[in-house]
Amino acid sequence: MIAEWGHFALILTLALAVAQSSLPLIGAARGIPQWINMAPTAAIGQGLLVSFAFGCLTYAYVTSDFSVANVAENSHTLKPMLYKITGVWGNHEGSLLLWLLILVLFGAAVAIFGRQLPDTLRARVLAVQGMVGVGFLLFILLTSNPFDRIIPMPVEGKGLNPLLQDPGLAFHPPFLYLGYVGFSVAFSFAIAALIEGRVDPAWARWVRPWTLTAWIFLTIGIAMGSWWAYYELGWGGWWFWDPVENASFMPWLAGTALLHSAIVVEKREALKSWTVLLAIVTFSLSLLGTFLVRSGVLNSVHAFATDPARGLFILLFLCATVGGSLTLYAWRAPKLSAVGLFAPVSREGALVLNNMLLAVATGAVLLGTLYPLALDAISGQKVSVGPAYFNSVFVPIMAPLCAAIAVGPLLAWKRGDLSAVLTRLKAAGLLAIVGLLLALWLRGDGAWLSLLGLCLGFWLIAGSLTEWASRLKLFAAPIGESLSRARNLPRSAWGMTVAHLGVGLLILGITVSETWQIEKQLVMQPGQSVQVGPVEYRFIGVQTVRGPNYTALQGRFELLRNGRVVDILAPSQRRYPQPPMETTEAAIRPSLVADLYAVVGEGDAQRGWAVRLYWKPMVSWIWLGSLVMAFGGVLSVSDRRHRVGAPRKAPAKSAKAHTAAAE
Amino acid sequence: MRFLPLLVFIVIGIGLAVGLTLNPREIPSALIGKPAPDFALPALEGRAKADNQGLSKTDLQTGQPSLVNVFASWCLPCRVEHPLLNQLAREGIAPIHALNYKDQPRDATRWLNELGDPFSRIGADKDGRVSIDWGVYGVPETFVVDGKGEILCRHVGALTEHDVETKIRPILNDLKAGRESRVKC
Numbered sequence: 001m002i003a004e005w006g007h008f009a010l011i012l013t014l015a016l017a018v019a020q021s022s023l024p025l026i027g028a029a030r031g032i033p034q035w036i037n038m039a040p041t042a043a044i045g046q047g048l049l050v051s052f053a054f055g056c057l058t059y060a061y062v063t064s065d066f067s068v069a070n071v072a073e074n075s076h077t078l079k080p081m082l083y084k085i086t087g088v089w090g091n092h093e094g095s096l097l098l099w100l101l102i103l104v105l106f107g108a109a110v111a112i113f114g115r116q117l118p119d120t121l122r123a124r125v126l127a128v129q130g131m132v133g134v135g136f137l138l139f140i141l142l143t144s145n146p147f148d149r150i151i152p153m154p155v156e157g158k159g160l161n162p163l164l165q166d167p168g169l170a171f172h173p174p175f176l177y178l179g180y181v182g183f184s185v186a187f188s189f190a191i192a193a194l195i196e197g198r199v200d201p202a203w204a205r206w207v208r209p210w211t212l213t214a215w216i217f218l219t220i221g222i223a224m225g226s227w228w229a230y231y232e233l234g235w236g237g238w239w240f241w242d243p244v245e246n247a248s249f250m251p252w253l254a255g256t257a258l259l260h261s262a263i264v265v266e267k268r269e270a271l272k273s274w275t276v277l278l279a280i281v282t283f284s285l286s287l288l289g290t291f292l293v294r295s296g297v298l299n300s301v302h303a304f305a306t307d308p309a310r311g312l313f314i315l316l317f318l319c320a321t322v323g324g325s326l327t328l329y330a331w332r333a334p335k336l337s338a339v340g341l342f343a344p345v346s347r348e349g350a351l352v353l354n355n356m357l358l359a360v361a362t363g364a365v366l367l368g369t370l371y372p373l374a375l376d377a378i379s380g381q382k383v384s385v386g387p388a389y390f391n392s393v394f395v396p397i398m399a400p401l402c403a404a405i406a407v408g409p410l411l412a413w414k415r416g417d418l419s420a421v422l423t424r425l426k427a428a429g430l431l432a433i434v435g436l437l438l439a440l441w442l443r444g445d446g447a448w449l450s451l452l453g454l455c456l457g458f459w460l461i462a463g464s465l466t467e468w469a470s471r472l473k474l475f476a477a478p479i480g481e482s483l484s485r486a487r488n489l490p491r492s493a494w495g496m497t498v499a500h501l502g503v504g505l506l507i508l509g510i511t512v513s514e515t516w517q518i519e520k521q522l523v524m525q526p527g528q529s530v531q532v533g534p535v536e537y538r539f540i541g542v543q544t545v546r547g548p549n550y551t552a553l554q555g556r557f558e559l560l561r562n563g564r565v566v567d568i569l570a571p572s573q574r575r576y577p578q579p580p581m582e583t584t585e586a587a588i589r590p591s592l593v594a595d596l597y598a599v600v601g602e603g604d605a606q607r608g609w610a611v612r613l614y615w616k617p618m619v620s621w622i623w624l625g626s627l628v629m630a631f632g633g634v635l636s637v638s639d640r641r642h643r644v645g646a647p648r649k650a651p652a653k654s655a656k657a658h659t660a661a662a663e
Numbered sequence: 664m665r666f667l668p669l670l671v672f673i674v675i676g677i678g679l680a681v682g683l684t685l686n687p688r689e690i691p692s693a694l695i696g697k698p699a700p701d702f703a704l705p706a707l708e709g710r711a712k713a714d715n716q717g718l719s720k721t722d723l724q725t726g727q728p729s730l731v732n733v734f735a736s737w738c739l740p741c742r743v744e745h746p747l748l749n750q751l752a753r754e755g756i757a758p759i760h761a762l763n764y765k766d767q768p769r770d771a772t773r774w775l776n777e778l779g780d781p782f783s784r785i786g787a788d789k790d791g792r793v794s795i796d797w798g799v800y801g802v803p804e805t806f807v808v809d810g811k812g813e814i815l816c817r818h819v820g821a822l823t824e825h826d827v828e829t830k831i832r833p834i835l836n837d838l839k840a841g842r843e844s845r846v847k848c
Contacts, residue, residue: 273665277668280668281668284672315676315679315680318676318679319676322672322676323669323672323673323676326668326669326672327669329665329668329669330665330666330668330669333665334665370675370678373678373679374678378681521739523739523742523743601739601740601743602740602743602820602821603743604823607743607746607747608743610739610740610742610743612739
């Protein structure tokens with residue numbers, strides 16, 4: 001019965017979504033207050049209904065109700081409780097329901113936190129959210145109903161793909177979706193602005209926290225996915241440029257561009273139609289990504305073929321959403337005229353450069369991702385586009401971007417003085433040269449990429465700190481004044497510095513780990529030992545271990561440094577009976593200096609075991625840098641000008657009281 | 664200019680629509696029970712063997728069953744299974760041919776010199792095309808081929824003694840006795 005309630009809740013939501021996507025639009029155009037005001041109520045109602053439906057499906061999973069086809073296909077009684085719950089979104093239907101849940105929760109959040117928005121704008125934004133919701137609800141109800149029953153009811157489920165039975169991956173999709181779907185709010189704001197024909201600084205200020213929130217979640221989601229690939233796939237790599245990863249990376253790139261161009265709209269009333277376009281493109285890429293990935297539309301053009309109805313629906317939905325919004329854009333964008341003018345060398349100019357480079361990077365990734373598809377469609381040839389393409393295209397785009405990150409924030413609005421800024425960056429330049437020399441000294445064979453990477457990393461970090469120090473007048477004024485300046489520095493400024501530092505850490509992590517990693521692949525007998533970088537791995541042997549729903553061959557390595565045992569690594573090879581599959585569990589001893597990483601593979605007692613051992617210097621900085629970037633976003637989103645009901649300029653007294661309270 | 668994004672999307676949309684109509688080609692793992700694909704590969708350069716010859720389909724149609732092993736010097740599980748292949752070759756279970764998959768001849772010959780060379784004929788499949796025709800999607804793989812050049816069995820991954828005793832040997836025994844094999848592969 002529970003499943004039917006969930007199904008019914010979804011149908012009710014659809015009715016509500018249809019009303020929400022039409023009446024408020026008409027109401028806003030004709031000035032009918034009741035119709036305008038129904039939007040927030042409907043949005044909150046949708047949030048409650050879909051939460052209920054999601055709860056129903058979760059209940060079916062927790063109680064292992066195999067009469068529900070989705071549960072029977074993807075769950076198993078022996079599965080640990082955590083993976084019964086995460087199994088809800090570990091499949092096509094359930095993940096679409098999660099997508100929908102996050103969409104309506106964002107809609108409800110706009111309804112609740114958007115009280116200071118003009119009524120008509122809020123009504124239009126929610127109407128657009130409603131339209132996206134209608135599309136997803138139809139998709140779920142017509143082609144992918146998670147509540148379908150199965151007769152006769154099987155006694156046992158088929159089990160969840162073991163690769164997904166991992167805490168890292170279990171929570172990766174929700175974060176990714178929070179990012180993808182979060183951009184729907186920016187999208188709705190953009191469409192509403194096109195309908196109203198008006199984009200102003202207030203609009204940009206309202207869009208910003210939503211965009212930032214989505215960006216933070218997406219950053220964390222991508223980092224989690226990469227961390228998962230690092231320790232679960234057992235290849236020691238952390239980014240493979242595979243289409244699924246690209247699908248999440250493209251909205252991130254476009255979203256990062258959007259964050260920056262919205263600043264220009266807010267401060268200078270320029271780049272309006274570009275910003276609106278970016279908001280549309282970012283969400284369109286999120287949609288494309290969702291569909292390329294989910295239910296493996298990617299192994300997927302193939303999944304299309306197995307269920308033509310599903311594939312056709314996806315395509316129609318994409319055409320309606322993306323085609324419709326781009327048509328609206330082509331029609332209405334000329335109404336959005338820029339007010340602020342600026343010289344090429346200026347803060348605005350630097351942000352335009354940032355946007356151009358990010359847009360080119362997005363295009364390059366899009367091309368590489370869709371090219372195999374296009375070639376197959378045109379000539380029937382099967383190719384895959386790999387890291388060789390992406391690395392050679394991506395580095396030349398990212399290098400100037402990273403170089404410019406240090407310069408941009410120091411430039412003045414409207415008209416900047418580049419030579420004066422470069423003078424202030426002397427120290428940073430010096431540090432970059434130190435980085436270059438360091439790389440040359442450590443590795444004289446002129447691997448130019450590592451030289452460039454270290455150079456850029458140092459430059460970026462030192463440049464960001466220079467800008468921060470100059471805001472605080474650090475070392476130029478008494479320390480007390482610097483401290484009070486630090487207290488009064490807006491959170492968004494802190495956020496920018498921290499996020500840019502994160503980029504620097506990320507670059508250093510990538511460069512150092514790629515350049516100086518040491519990898520040994522060999523067949524080892526118990527008792528043998530091998531030196532990998534500064535560490536000696538001694539192979540103790542392999543034993544069989546039994547887990548809750550798998551058996552594992554577990555290898556043991558003692559790690560020796562200067563002859564003393566410092567730690568033990570126990571990588572394993574898990575074998576799941578249901579569904580039958582093997583997974584690799586790498587054993588990792590992470591640290592800020594270097595990760596020690598071991599994988600045990602095939603073999604037996606007589607001939608030895610195939611093992612892979614690594615010393616990966618500074619590889620954890622990649623995720624550290626990503627988290628620092630996300631934290632910068634959190635700081636920025638907590639800036640008081642984004643807070644609900646915060647007056648634009650608080651009187652000095654209350655500001656002081658606020659900082660006191662914060663302390 | 665303002666129509667540009669729309670035009671780009673229309674192109675992508677048409678591409679996706681065409682993609683929808685395509686029937687993805689099946690991975691030809693269904694080769695079992697079918698004749699081996701037509702192919703002719705040159706010998707592995709520099710191999711230390713008196714009669715160093717390449718491999719082609721006719722070499723599999725000699726009336727005598729044979730094994731075809733796909734290996735590469737860069738492949739670690741190949742190294743693990745290699746002593747077993749040496750042992751099978753010494754025993755003379757059947758001629759063992761090889762496809763040397765996406766490898767440098769220099770690396771492959773050094774590898775064989777180091778670990779032993781159990782193979783009769785080796786075809787150097789430098790760009791991996793022939794292996795694709797065989798439906799190989801990872802090394803090592805081992806095929807059992809009957810005397811008419813028909814593929815009877817395929818094993819993916821490193822061979823173990825268990826695999827030899829439960830699959831490879833029973834099939835070869837059945838072939839030699841001239842009876843239909845019921846071993847599942």
